[in-house]
Amino acid sequence: MTDRTPAPAARPHLTSHHQVLDDAVEALHRHWRGRRVFLLANQFTHSAQLLIDEVEACGATLAGIISRTHRPQDVAAPVFSFAEHGIELAPHEFEDHLTQAPKVLRKWLDEHDAGRSCTVLGSIWTTMPRLCGRPVHGWRRHEWAAWEDKVRVEQLWADAAVPSPRHTIVPLDAPGLYTEAARLDGGRGVVLAMDSSRGIPGGGGRGLAWVRSRAELDAAVASFAGRADRVRIAEFVPGVPCSTQALALDTGIAVFDPAEEAMLRHPGTGRFYYAGTSTWWRPPAPERRTIEAYVRRTGELLVSLTGYRGIFTVDGLLTARGFLATEMNPRGAGGLGFRPGRPDFPSYLFHRAAQESVPGVVDLPADAVQAAFRDVIAGRPSFSGALTPGSGPAAPAEPGPAPGTHRYTTPRSRMTIDYRYEGTSARVVELTPTTEDGAVGPAVAEFAHFLGNPGLVGFEDDSVRSTLGPAGKHGSEPTVPAAGGTA
Ligand SMILES: Nc1ncnc2c1ncn2[C@@H]1O[C@H](COP(=O)(O)OP(=O)(O)O)[C@@H](O)[C@H]1O
Ligand SMILES: [Mg+2]
The missing domain is CATH 3.40.50 (Rossmann fold)
Structure with missing residues (x-):
């Protein structure tokens, strides 16, 4: 327990002053003034x-x-x-x-x-x-975007010694696809990922399919047809979905704290449902250090291969076997969680200035940027995300898409969520986790149920068994720890 950081709590203190952020703002003003x-x-x-x-x-x-x-x-x-x-x-x-x-x-x-x-x-x-x-x-840049490919990136993981789930890469029309899926299945099915040969499919699970049966495999292959040439078939591994953002500068890589991705799943359909990203999560310190080392090595390799500058993310799962990487986003991505603590800081222009090697930004000391960003984000933890209400009999009659902020307390985890409607989706304004490590995925699944999406589950659910592999092989592996604990 000594290595576990204290449970997160809203910290009312103001984040400490960071000269490096002032320097960045000054450089951005110098660059943009009069344009x-x-x-x-x-x-x-x-x-x-x-x-x-x-x-x-x-x-x-x-x-x-x-x-x-x-x-x-x-x-x-x-x-x-x-x-x-x-x-x-x-x-x-x-x-x-x-x-x-x-x-x-x-x-x-x-x-x-x-x-x-x-x-x-x-x-x-x-x-x-x-x-x-x-x-x-x-x-x-084209050579940067190319690494967003979920098939190609496996080479980067291998070269940077970053572990990823057990997998194989095959053409989408490979005759042995089913045999490979059955071989990789650990009892919970496999996850198919499209390559980017026909364009990047976009985040939020759009390039993925969770497959637990022959019929689902056939359906996934049919839905990928024309959208990908090769697929990665990976073992479905239970764990906390997470994303770590980092920034490549001339002076090195600033790595920020891992954030939890509230990536819900629908066991009925095998679909993933991205609900948002939370900076409340505090995984155990040894895991955080390991993830930081992986992300730094990934960034250094990306820089040496492509001259990359700017924000990138490493996404994956914190599992009982440690962190396993699933993709890299070489671009600015949502969910950094910096704006709530420093709404006055031009963070979009900051990322672009790093990309464009703007003097006064790209040469800032990476260690000072890392410390400042971590401090601002952890000083004002937040959840960034919006959920689309479902329809049908399970959808709530009240509250509807009415103006103003609503409050909901999840019945099981007792988490308070303030939200308001933006168009047809319910954007989370504020939430306060009740778990020891600050994980919110299971509570966000409860919120999704309340909004009329009854089938969705969080990372803690381990009820689904696959029929892909040989009978009798399933159900013996360790399960993901319940919310409140991680690997
Ligand atoms: N092999 C896997 N086992 C279990 N879950 C997975 C696996 N691969 C992806 N996922 C789930 O899908 C989510 C999104 O994966 P990611 O690689 O970040 O793709 P994207 O952001 O494009 O949807 C992960 O956070 C995780 O919840
Ligand atoms: Mg992702």
């Missing part, structure tokens, strides 16, 4: 608004928004909307159209930026370096 910015908005999300706020706070002005769909409300800046020009685009077609730049768009850009002096900002997914002669700041 004019075009924003690319595939979807005009809350994050897009936060990015605009950061741009303006750093002394730049918004010259215009290029929107795939509609005209965002409450925006004073000029807007070019593809939809309003009769060009209806799916999200994945947006960038192609920007690259091709139809005449109407070029004309609009030149009207609002005759001198072609504007800087363009996109999302964390934007991979284009320029827009009609204007530089895109913080675009995603």
